[in-house]
Amino acid sequence: MKKLFITSVFALGTLTAFAQEEQAAEAQEAATEAVAQENFSEIALEEVPEAITNMIATNYPGATIDKAHKNEENQYKIEVSLExxxxxxxxxxxxxxxxEQ
Structure with missing residues (x-):
């Protein structure tokens, strides 16, 4: 019975530690994403390069660009709505x- 109790306590402790590590990883990922989001500034739709609008028209027929954002590295975050x-x-x-993110 002692062995069963000790095993149960050990298993519970392991699960708790795993859950805490997972929560920490999720929090770090969210913080990294938030920092990445902050680096983008909204731009006028007219400022979106033609190569991007052509790619969206080709790969997402009927899609509408709702908002566009740009960062200092000339990367664009384009929010689109599909039909x-x-x-x-x-x-x-x-x-x-x-x-790739």
Missing amino acids: DGTSGALLLDEEGNAI
């Missing part, structure tokens, strides 16, 4: 290539 009502954001370079 089916879904929306999302694309992170692109000035040539319209996707940027």
Whole structure:
């Protein structure tokens, strides 16, 4: 019975530690994303490079650009709405290539 109790305590402690590590990782990821978001400034839709608008028109027919943001590295965060009502954001370079996050 003692062994079962000790094993249970050890298992509970391990799960608690794992959960704390996961929460810390999620918090760090959210902080990193927030910092990345802060580096972007909203720009007028007319300032979006033609390469980006062409890429969106080709790959997302019928999509509407709602907002555009740009950072100092000439990266663009483009918020789009699709005809089916879904929306999302694309992170692109000035040539319209996707940027891995």
